[in-house]
Amino acid sequence: MDIIDPILSIASEIYALVEKVKANKKSSQRVCCRVKALDELVRSIKKREQGQTTADVEKPLDELYITLKSAKTLIEKYTLVTWVSRILKAGCYEEDFNDVNNRLNDAFQVLSGALQVEQSNVLHQVFELASRQKEDELDRKEDDAELKTMLVQYLEEQQKKTDAMQKEMEILNINMNKILNKPSVPCEDIRMIKPHELTYEQPKKPFMTTPTSEVYKGRYHGFTVAVKRYTDPLNTTPGELEKFFKKEVETMKRFESPNILRMFGICIQDGPRPQFLIIMEYCEKGSLLKVLGSEGSSLSWHTKARMCQDAARGLYRLHQTEEKSKVHGCINSNKFLVAEGYTVKLGGFELAKTETSLRKPTKDTTIRSLCYYSPAMLHDINHIYSKECEIYSFGIVLWEVASGRRPFDGWSSKDIFEKVCKEKFKEELPNRADCPKGLADVIDECRAYDGFQRPSAGELVDRLQSVVAQLEKQ
Known part of the structure; x- marks a missing residue:
């Protein structure tokens, strides 16, 4: 050949x-x-x-x-x-x-x-x-x-x-x-954490609130952490939760990476109504969605390319061959978090079963989630979810980073279905003339209509590394 x-x-x-x-x-x-x-x-x-x-x-x-x-x-x-x-x-x-x-x-x-x-x-x-x-x-x-x-x-x-x-x-x-002088992250395994091991930034106010939880800034063994508290948990007993947790910890050990959000453990505060907390790495800039909304238009191409590379590394850590292969299941710009230096980390899947046992279900924002559906998923909601589907979703995230905009902004669900599924439409980069060619090509290929034509996560890491290297020469 x-x-x-x-x-x-x-x-x-x-x-x-x-x-x-x-x-x-x-x-x-x-x-x-x-x-x-x-x-x-x-x-x-x-x-x-x-x-x-x-x-x-x-x-x-x-x-x-x-x-x-x-x-x-x-x-x-x-x-x-x-x-x-x-x-x-x-x-x-x-x-x-x-x-x-x-x-x-x-x-x-x-x-x-x-x-x-x-x-x-x-x-x-x-x-x-x-x-x-x-x-x-x-x-x-x-x-x-x-x-x-x-x-x-x-x-x-x-x-x-x-x-x-x-x-x-x-x-x-x-x-x-x-x-x-890299910060020293606590090296112990994910574990059950005692309440006295946690301290909080005062006044104790959540920096993020969702329909089911509040997230606080705290300290654990001298390291800054995010503490998620469930405000209206399901009727899960501490014993049941601990079973979920212990079973899932072994799986989580496989996915340790600088570009995957670090989980430290869970904490149960006993009482008539037990408080359930999940302790995770703190990323001071918040979600990628938030960063792009406030700074997307002002970031340099070098910074954008490195953020894309970080995100690809996190995804590759899940997708890579050998026995560790896994799909995330819900890739979007809200699942990536941004730390100091615009380092991007993949979150939103760690301790998923433990978290599901606590959180009451909420309705997803349909239009928001449809933006990331591959053509095959739009065509058939029962289509088997695969790495190829996930690469399409990731391509939409890369488009967001490059453009600094929301995907399919202002579109209806019918518009998305008609254009993407039937007309094989790909939203053009509004700033394509300025975008590095290697990055633009990767974004287009990830969003290919045919899943077979999409690159693997490993190939994305290779190609984005080359894009970053070229930009560093400039």
Whole structure:
């Protein structure tokens, strides 16, 4: 197949680049090692298939090519003389390597499974989950130690420059502190929390209210949290709630990610009418919907692209292959929350069964939810919900971020059904001329009428990473 030779070619380019990296050397070398393992697998495919690949490996090979392009862009970043300022401008780097490594693992699992061949023990060990995690952690520690030294030296050199650099230095210092002094999140497991472990911001007033709950700002083990209190809970006993909670905690452990809202646990305050609280990570800017409503038109394209990348990482964490695969079930701009630095986190699914046992049902706003329905879901409400349906919904969210507007604003449910379902309509980006082409293309493809044509969450992470990298060069 035509894609095999380009894959082998870009792999060779990665090997050459790794020899030139100036920072994150261990992580770059680890990526290179895994690319070489996939190189061996692709060469065996080429030999076995004699240039003709079957349908079950064509799409994985196409996605592998995109992943390798993303890996090349990432490694190339650390070969340039401007790598220090680019890291400080971005404010983070670990998740980029996590994304690439997860995507390389995805490719190995799919391709080796599709070929139904037994690779050597050495090849399998490269992608064995436990060893991957251990290797990546060791690489991160070594790279972090070296990087911090290099960053401190760089800062000292910059401080010796003229007063004309003062404004730039202030910006660098802010991002430097983000890297060197990351807030320490409590590392214990999700658990039952005792009332005395929580303190509240005074006066104790909710910063958000819904028909079924109030959300307060509080502190838990010195960390700022959001405390959701159910104002009119169902007749659930503390014992019943604890059963729901314990069963769900094990599932929740699988989805820990910087781009998924962290859950700390639940708290039950005994009394004639027990108070039920859910404690979660606090995101000071609120929902993505709120941020776009107040700041959407003023955000830079770099910030918008990074927000899209964060959101895609959260979704990919649910969708990724292996045993952890899951769909969210209700993707919209209100389910994503925005923290300091415009970091986006996916929420709205954690402890779902526990929360359902507390919350009385409410009617959804029909028009609001219909905006995110895929054509197949609009055509048949009983259509089986899938990752492809979710990618369509996510495409609408990306459209909101890029445009700063509400989707189908002012439309009736009949209008949405007629245009989207029957006429295969996609709402145009009002600012398309200014939107980076890579971002506009992703938004269009996510909203493809045919679910088969939509990209996977993993492919979105790769492509959005490339969009962000291009914007950082400007």
